[in-house]
Amino acid sequence: MAGDLLGTSTSGVLAAQRALSTTGHNIANATTEGFSRQRADLEARKPTLSGNGAIGTGVIVDNVSRYYDEFVVGELRNTTSQSKFYDKAYDYTTQVDNLLADPRAGLAPSLSDFFDSVNGLANDPSSNSSRQVMLSSARNLSDRFEFMNTRLDDLRTATNGDMRVMVGQVNELAKGVAELNNAIVRSREVTNKPANDLLDQRDRLIEELSELINVRTTIQEDDRMNVFVGNGQTLVVGDVASKLDVQLNEFDPSASEVVFVGAGGNTEITQYLTGGALGGLNKFRNEILDPTQNELGRIAIGITKTFNEQHKLGMDLSNQLGENFFSEIDTDSPNVLPSLKNKGDLQLKVEVTDADKLTTSDYQLNYVQGQYELLRLDDAKVIRRFSSPPQDFEEEGLRLTIKGGSNIQELDKFIIQPTRRSAELFDVEVGSISNIAAASPIRVESDIDNLGDAEIEVTQITSTDNPSFKTAAGSLSPPYVVRFVDDNNFEILDNSGKPVRVKLDASADDPSISLNEFKGATPAVPATETEDGRAIPAVPPKHDRKEKGEQADGLGGVAGPIPYNAKEGTEILPISGGIDRGIHIKVNGKPRAGDVFRIEFNTDGTSDNKNALALAQLQTKPTLMGGTADYTQTYGQLVSRVGSTTHELGLNRKAQSLLLDQAIESREAVSGVNLDEEAAELIRYQNLYQANAQVIAAAKQTFQVLLDAFR
């Protein structure tokens, strides 16, 4: 009996020791990341069967198990992944947010400064200093575009670098998981018990992996864990880890993509990265970086195109028509990136035709089953399908043309980035201050001898790209003379008195030319010289044209007489239904027969500011976004959009971080070590130890009594 007692109490002492050591292990690992608190599972030893029944034989430590909840750990893993996803996206987006709105670094102040200088030019168009100011603020604007674009490029480079580092970490972690799988299986083979600390370590690695990338895991019977990434690629199977890699985008060498290195080759998985920091990077790149750079480019193209178009309608200090003020990025900057995998040799060129129709999306042109399809990538919508090659084809403010090659093969693809590089390439082209075209190229004058009080004005110049301006540099071909044949009709002549064709195809309704009514007798009064030396003109003036319906310049047009409406004034160029030569001129008021107005090239009109005014008005003209926003508003919307996204990311990040806290709290509630609790355990098992030791002492005494009895 005493022997039994000794055995029983010894088992108690041993169990207490074991429990104490487990408590010690818990205390030692109180701050170890990922450690799950352990407990010694005590169990009564198998009883001895006797006639008195089953007699207890003490206690045994059946197992040391983890406080562990698989569901809680899974939650932690998911929230970690989402939390890091938003952290990363938010960190990068904030940088763009700050860049755009920085009052010193943003685009808005440079844009205002530039237009201030254009206004300055309108105030003092012939002054060298106002021209100099405009040129240098244009250069500042170009520097600002470049600066902002460089910052965005820097962020792109940073994302690429980040991606590479993180992919390296993923590979390391995958290797670690595979090794732990191996160790866990071997440990189990030896002990036939779960390898608690190794399992914790593996969970910890998976959590770290989740910080980087969204993973899915499965556990095998033998405790091995398989890890999947992307859309089902096996990163770890048993003790074998695969690898991810970073490679350049199939179209765009400035973008890196994450690929899964498999036996059958690399599979791009970037688009499946929806969690972890890598997913956050991807989100930032697709939803912030690309659209922001595209939007800046759109503004750059908008300014370039509209400003250049207006500038070309003006005249510079040396009496020449304006040239491009900014470099032609509308034709030079759109990117066309053929896939590296293309088998055909077709080369495309893309130009911007309408800045107001431009979107900030990129496009993809695919050749599939003998058909071309143009895909807008923003909403993945096929916006046009056609079967023959895109010879000069226009869509969404762009013109696609074939630049070279003739051969297209099934599945050939092109990415079109209309505005990605435009901010980078934005530049001032005008070389010298005298080439700034502040003046209108047209001057109008009423003849000094006019009897009426009608006035002539240029309402608008819409084009200088026509024979009127291009026949001879620095002059108007022909210069016009508008002459009123009577108070209500005028004709349009050139400066040698020949009729100018102003309307095509004389029809029955056309005002016809009637001449003889003015061919009055020669005045009876001699063409006298009066005291003021003035000759007296014949009134009304004579006309030397021959007959009704005369062909004005042999081209079937008519010159006049054309009716004039004195009440409202009349647009005399182009006349109603007439040929538009880009010059719009109106006469207002009451002319008298014989009154003459001249329309000529504005030679030496260096103090004229009409074109400068028109340039300055572009600041507030809605020239972008389908004619709904001016440059600043477009920029404002970009600021607001990035701001909203940042705000939204911030909220999600906060929400995820709360969820993460909750998940940590849940995990800690299950698996975390509480030192007070362990202190209590310590006391408890110390007591257990002491009590069992007392039992051993009691057994010893009992045995001694027996021995003494036989002495």
Added chain:
Amino acid sequence: MHSGEHMRVSSNQFQKVAIDSMLDQQAKLSKVQEQVATGKKITKPSEDPVAAARVVKLQDILKTVDQFQSNINSARSRLTLEESALADTVSIYHRIRELTIQANNASQTNETRGFIAEEMAQLLEELVALGNATDSSGEFLFAGNKGKFKPFAKNATGGYDYHGDDGRRKIQIGPGRQISINDSGSDVFREIRDGNGTFAVLESSRNRGTGVVDPGAVTGNYDLGTFAIVFDRKQSIDPNEPVTYSVVDDKGNQVIPPGQIFNDGNAIEFAGIHTFIKGEPEPGDYFVVRPSFHQDIFKTIHDFSEALKVGRGTEADFAALNNHANRILVSMDTALGSVLETRANVGARLNALESQENINESVRVEVRKILSDVEDLDYAKAVSELNLKLTGLQASQKAFTRVQDISLFDFI
């Protein structure tokens, strides 16, 4: 494990919560600190994306208003210069008018007329100098858009060629509001109707009689016709026969048939006009009535001052002088009327500048206020917020140290 409804809290978690709370308090404190330091409610667009976009636009509006105000200043300085040139022009016109009346007086001799001619030539030079006035950057005020070209230069015939153009420069002084900052020299000095402003009556240089014609007036529906009042006698060889006249138009039609007896000073009326001729025209003399043309006021003055230098003896000479002086007087009246009108117009534009300046200023004040509402910090609120956050942080810190002090291990 769970005991009752209380969640088990690990020591790590215990610490984490306390630290997180401190970090949180610190972040909030730092935010308020940043607001106080910058004076702005929003320090990043993401804090209020809508407001951020508004701020971009509002600041743009402010800059544009600033630009308008500076445009107004430069327009004002140009118009003020023009105003003063026009004022000088007015006084020169007045003086020329006085001199013309003096010169037309019968008491003048060839010599005194010569003195008057001198003064008039002097005044003309002053007038041309006004026409060629420049602004502070050397741009000619009255050259239209050809501001680098001296607008008025004497030509060989004693007239003045105009080298400017009709251009008017407009400056943007408000949204959708432009104002001209110049008037062309052609408008000011050349586009002045001669005669009475509707028609002019001119004597022939071949007249031999002493007929002096009145500048006349429009009485009816004058349709810009040209006419000649031609003198004759019933029997042209008999000097005792009364002088007659007829009126023909430029197509040879007779408006007043021949044989009309001429009486000194009697009204001659036709085609909606009224005039009369004083003195004694000779047969063969004629006067032309024609629509008023724009005149070059410089040449008008020049010609008269030259005419004053001519020595005069015969009655016909004096009649020519009287006729000329009469024309000059009406011309100077139209010129004065025209320059006063231009001056009034410049005055109106200066007023418009001022009223637009006030409008712009109130827009500026308004936008500043909105901008301030959108982005400026309420300091009183922010400072009390700052104190609150400081107290919060201190409380968290105290709680942390107190809680960390206790452990069951202290008791075993």
